[in-house]
Amino acid sequence: MRYINTLHEGETIRNIYLCKSKRSAETRNGKPYDTLNLQDKTGMLDGKIWDPNSQGVADYDEMDFVEVFGDVISYNGNLQLNIRQLRVAEEGEYNPADYMPTSENSVDVMYNELLSYVKQIENPYLRQAVEYYFVKDEAFIKKFKAHSAAKSIHHGFSGGLLEHTLSIVKMCEFYVHSYSIFNKDLLYAAALYHDIGKTKELSAFPENDYTDGGQLLGHIVIGVEMVSDAVRSIPGFPETLANELKHCIVAHHGELEYGSPKKPALAEALALYHADCTDARFQTLKELFKDKQTNDWLGYNRLFESNLRKTSI
Structure with missing residues (x-):
């Protein structure tokens, strides 16, 4: 089990997560893609399937436990998983408490x-x-x-x-x-x-x-x-x-x-x-x-109406 808070940019992973939500959309060129919110007990991870019609991507839905294979990248200061393969996990392959x-x-x-x-x-x-x-x-x-x-x-x-x-x-x-x-x-x-x-x-x-x-x-x-x-x-x-x-x-x-x-x-x-x-x-x-190891600016936050960062000490 690879928890979300242990992932790093540049890794390629295969792991099971809870698909908390999914949204289908199209790029500017009219190509379909899916956006997923993946969850485990340590947090949430944004996932993207750029080719949802490929043979490596099975049918799935929100609240399914899914095994995903893909690359961890950084986008706008946050980790994102570009998913190349996905399948719905079977009972016994995961412990619900981990999610x-x-x-x-x-x-x-x-x-x-x-x-x-x-x-x-x-x-x-x-x-x-x-x-x-x-x-x-x-x-x-x-x-x-x-x-x-x-x-x-x-x-x-x-x-x-x-x-x-x-x-x-x-x-x-x-x-x-x-x-x-x-x-x-x-x-x-x-x-x-x-x-x-x-x-x-x-x-x-x-x-x-x-x-x-x-x-x-x-x-x-x-x-x-x-x-x-x-x-x-x-x-x-x-x-x-x-x-x-x-x-x-x-x-x-x-x-x-x-x-x-x-x-x-x-x-x-x-x-x-x-x-x-x-x-x-x-x-x-x-x-x-949480889990921010540096005092980099986090970007504008709508709740606080300000750009935020941790103190230097």
């Missing part, structure tokens, strides 16, 4: 740490609302532990949703200890809940793609619906408190153009927005810089 990107941290350790914050919530209504999923719902817990936080931008790996949520709660803990304006219980509950809808917005690995519900509603609306389910199960849950918790979820993207139906109107909602934005951006940087 699922996973968190570098222990899922069980992270989840136990997350539960330590659940235990710090003193308000009985908010505590029960959080426990509804994170303590009592075994199916949800299993899904949450294995889920990604995004399709590709940040934390797009198994365990990514848990890792991201834990980071947000830790930042909120800092806010609570640094500024007296926050209600700890509401902020912790909102942090735990903020991306809960992603367990339904995105499908499980290896697909890790948008579901119909994800496309139609998005994780913010789904998350509010899930909060409502929990709240309805708790007798006497104060309506105002329920709306404040929902508002934090609704507003956690901060701006209308970023998908939030409402801008933050509570201190806790504003804190959650900044924590979410901070972790998402710095994790994105971490993934951009």
Whole structure:
């Protein structure tokens, strides 16, 4: 097995990867070619088949495990595989776990740490609302532990949703200890809940793609619906408190153009927005810089609206 993060320009390889996506197009001269996104647990690799009708290229589709033979080149600063041969691999020729990107941290350790914050919530209504999923719902817990936080931008790996949520709660803990304006219980509950809808917005690995519900509603609306389910199960849950918790979820993207139906109107909602934005951006940087051995400029990045590079030391 040759993992993607070990490949180097100039190599010729034969290996099995997951074909995460494919797109057929034509060159300016009208010749057909295929673009593939190849995946293993270490990352993604752009693949090109310049002659998809050749005898060496078998019929294949997205989400097939494919054995590819080709040359590793560098294009626009990124590695690319020019594929000369391709066949669909058979079961037993590959281990699916090799193709699922996973968190570098222990899922069980992270989840136990997350539960330590659940235990710090003193308000009985908010505590029960959080426990509804994170303590009592075994199916949800299993899904949450294995889920990604995004399709590709940040934390797009198994365990990514848990890792991201834990980071947000830790930042909120800092806010609570640094500024007296926050209600700890509401902020912790909102942090735990903020991306809960992603367990339904995105499908499980290896697909890790948008579901119909994800496309139609998005994780913010789904998350509010899930909060409502929990709240309805708790007798006497104060309506105002329920709306404040929902508002934090609704507003956690901060701006209308970023998908939030409402801008933050509570201190806790504003804190959650900044924590979410901070972790998402710095994790994105971490993934951009991963495996970069030099401090070369990476090129213009649309998210950061800037050309980026690592520091010289």
